[in-house]
Amino acid sequence: MKLFSKPWLWSWLAAAAAFAVTAALTSGRGGGELAYAALSFGAFAAIVGLGQMLVITLGPGNVDLSIPATMTLAATLALKAMGSQPGTAFLGLGIALAVGLGAGLANYALIYLLRLPPIIATLAASLVYQSVAIWSNRGLRIKPPTGLADFATGRFLGLPNVAWVGLALAIVVWVILERSVWGRWLLATGQNLRVARLAGIPVELVRAATYISVALFSALAGYLLASFSGGAALNMGQEYLLMSIAVVVIGGSSIAGGDSNVPGVWGAALFMFLVVSMLNSYGAVAGLRNVLTGTIIIAIVIAASTRRNRA
Amino acid sequence: MTISKMLLGAASLAMVAGLAQAESHMADTSGKRIALSNNYAGNSWRQAMLQTFEEIGAQAVADGKVAAADAYTTSENQATEQAAQIQNMILQGYDAIVLNAASPTALNGAVKEACDAGLVVVSFDGIVTEPCAWRIAVDFAAMGKEEVDYLATRLPDGGNLLEIRGLAGVFVDDEISKGIHEGVAEHDQFEIVGSVHGDWAQDVAQKAVAGILPSLPDIVGVVTQGGDGYGAAQAFNAAGRDTPLIVLGNRQDELTWWAEQRDANGYETLSLSIAPGVASLAFWVSQQILAGAEVPKDLTVPFLKITQDTLDDALATTPEGSVANVTYTLEDAQKVIADAG
Numbered sequence: 001m002k003l004f005s006k007p008w009l010w011s012w013l014a015a016a017a018a019f020a021v022t023a024a025l026t027s028g029r030g031g032g033e034l035a036y037a038a039l040s041f042g043a044f045a046a047i048v049g050l051g052q053m054l055v056i057t058l059g060p061g062n063v064d065l066s067i068p069a070t071m072t073l074a075a076t077l078a079l080k081a082m083g084s085q086p087g088t089a090f091l092g093l094g095i096a097l098a099v100g101l102g103a104g105l106a107n108y109a110l111i112y113l114l115r116l117p118p119i120i121a122t123l124a125a126s127l128v129y130q131s132v133a134i135w136s137n138r139g140l141r142i143k144p145p146t147g148l149a150d151f152a153t154g155r156f157l158g159l160p161n162v163a164w165v166g167l168a169l170a171i172v173v174w175v176i177l178e179r180s181v182w183g184r185w186l187l188a189t190g191q192n193l194r195v196a197r198l199a200g201i202p203v204e205l206v207r208a209a210t211y212i213s214v215a216l217f218s219a220l221a222g223y224l225l226a227s228f229s230g231g232a233a234l235n236m237g238q239e240y241l242l243m244s245i246a247v248v249v250i251g252g253s254s255i256a257g258g259d260s261n262v263p264g265v266w267g268a269a270l271f272m273f274l275v276v277s278m279l280n281s282y283g284a285v286a287g288l289r290n291v292l293t294g295t296i297i298i299a300i301v302i303a304a305s306t307r308r309n310r311a
Numbered sequence: 312m313t314i315s316k317m318l319l320g321a322a323s324l325a326m327v328a329g330l331a332q333a334e335s336h337m338a339d340t341s342g343k344r345i346a347l348s349n350n351y352a353g354n355s356w357r358q359a360m361l362q363t364f365e366e367i368g369a370q371a372v373a374d375g376k377v378a379a380a381d382a383y384t385t386s387e388n389q390a391t392e393q394a395a396q397i398q399n400m401i402l403q404g405y406d407a408i409v410l411n412a413a414s415p416t417a418l419n420g421a422v423k424e425a426c427d428a429g430l431v432v433v434s435f436d437g438i439v440t441e442p443c444a445w446r447i448a449v450d451f452a453a454m455g456k457e458e459v460d461y462l463a464t465r466l467p468d469g470g471n472l473l474e475i476r477g478l479a480g481v482f483v484d485d486e487i488s489k490g491i492h493e494g495v496a497e498h499d500q501f502e503i504v505g506s507v508h509g510d511w512a513q514d515v516a517q518k519a520v521a522g523i524l525p526s527l528p529d530i531v532g533v534v535t536q537g538g539d540g541y542g543a544a545q546a547f548n549a550a551g552r553d554t555p556l557i558v559l560g561n562r563q564d565e566l567t568w569w570a571e572q573r574d575a576n577g578y579e580t581l582s583l584s585i586a587p588g589v590a591s592l593a594f595w596v597s598q599q600i601l602a603g604a605e606v607p608k609d610l611t612v613p614f615l616k617i618t619q620d621t622l623d624d625a626l627a628t629t630p631e632g633s634v635a636n637v638t639y640t641l642e643d644a645q646k647v648i649a650d651a652g
Binding site for chain 2: 023127225231287290
């Protein structure tokens with residue numbers, strides 16, 4: 001069975017099952033509403049998840065823990081600069097992406113110049129980013145311009161605009177990974193850094209580009225999330241730290257690197273939203289909900305990895 | 312009249328007289344140094360709290376009431392880190408520590424060390440159970456119950472409620488939720504048909520509500536814990552549902568939304584939360600203790616309530632993107648102490 005050997009299949013199956021179980025409770029009425037909400041909120045997890053996936057693909061020890069702080073800083077500075085004025089959406093986007101570029105360069109500089117392990121470098125850098133976000137605006141929530149807020153919460157052809165953005169990014173990442181020489185370089189670097197270097201791949205360039213990409217993705221996600229929810233908050237990125245890693249692992253990418261999986265990230269992002277909705281809808285208390293979420297995640301990861309080993 | 316009753320009467324008379332003269336008998340605190348030990352700064356409420364403390368502290372230093380009022384915040388919201396911070400404060404020779412604690416019990420050892428070293432420790436908001444410390448607590452359960460009491464006056468026919476809780480596993484979340492459930496038990500025309508955790512954050516609440524809404528019947532009211540009402544309103548709006556009566560939590564974006572709805576369709580609700588200025592109350596209480604005032608170990612601070620009538624005033628005084636606040640004065644602190652005595 002070729003289909004069953006696809007590691008991304010399991011996250012999509014799990015998402016579909018969670019959807020069916022929740023929709024059953026609504027006797028069909030709320031199915032569309034639920035799917036729409038899942039696509040809206042899943043998009044943010046998918047965008048940061050795609051970035052985290054690229055970093056994890058770089059091989060053991062590579063992970064970006066500064067995603068929440070980068071999101072918060074980019075969103076805070078962008079919304080402050082826009083100051084709720086109409087027509088400033090692209091200025092805000094530019095500032096958010098500039099923050100992302102800066103954060104990515106800074107992260108890579110710490111890793112390359114100081115030879116810090118990425119976990120330490122990005123964690124330390126995230127404390128700095130978070131502090132700058134606090135210092136720059138002291139946690140005040142500034143509303144996004146109306147046009148931008150309408151875009152972030154709006155829909156096109158029946159799907160949320162943020163989901164279109166997430167989908168477009170996923171396609172771009174997939175094409176780069178599967179069809180371009182950059183993608184081959186990234187996978188080769190993740191599979192064996194030393195061999196890749198000896199084969200003439202510019203591994204440091206690949207690593208730099210990857211750490212910059214994840215920061216850009218985080219900045220974009222922060223900018224969209226703040227526009228979607230009515231302003232940047234200092235704790236807005238918090239849940240995306242573990243979320244970004246979870247969607248990569250559930251999506252069937254190898255945590256050891258060198259093997260990435262774009263469709264799985266989207267399936268896992270939808271699943272992470274739907275599983276919480278399902279347990280909430282059935283009235284599970286917080287403790288039970290966390291235990292069940294953990295158990296289900298472990299089950300999916302086992303299912304996905306066993307299939308991969310056999311294949 | 313028995314002897315004991317006479318003695319009691321005399322004692323209370325003496326106490327009243329003592330209170331009246333307290334001001335003149337008080338020790339001078341102009342040489343005393345007070346530190347704020349704070350465990351978290353990552354949301355608008357905590358930022359407003361720190362700002363209030365800094366303002367009131369700077370003023371008190373300028374007025375010669377105390378020698379120093381410094382604020383310190385730990386970076387990781389860890390009890391171990393805060394315990395180390397308290398130990399540093401002891402070594403730095405502070406006379407009093409005003410404490411918003413990461414844990415009600417995990418800091419007890421460090422707090423005891425501070426007491427043994429002769430420091431006054433006043434905990435507030437996040438209080439500690441160590442007996443030598445003072446506690447300025449909010450009756451969170453009463454706050455939860457008041458929400459349901461209010462809904463009962465507005466919706467006498469009752470109906471389905473959605474509960475938005477805070478951060479799972481935190482004492483405050485359990486207390487407010489307990490009060491809400493007590494209220495629902497009393498007003499049995501209401502039923503809580505759904506409960507989600509919004510982590511006191513608009514975006515998290517919005518996400519959780521959007522996920523549970525499709526499976527819920529018609530909702531007449533939403534009971535909240537603060538910082539989550541605007542997100543809930545957004546989720547109802549996105550799902551194309553009628554906006555229910557959402558109890559709000561004093562955030563400026565919630566109040567702005569309320570005023571817009573009121574102007575558009577006469578929307579009425581209630582907003583309540585603890586004012587971040589409770590830090591200023593804790594500051595003055597510690598100053599009073601240093602001055603030699605008799606202060607009971609457990610004090611209660613009222614929550615800040617905004618009604619339809621006070622909405623415009625509250626909006627006018629709340630900075631954009633912040634949270635409604637009151638700054639407590641020395642007189643307020645003396646009144647809270649007298650009420651508890």
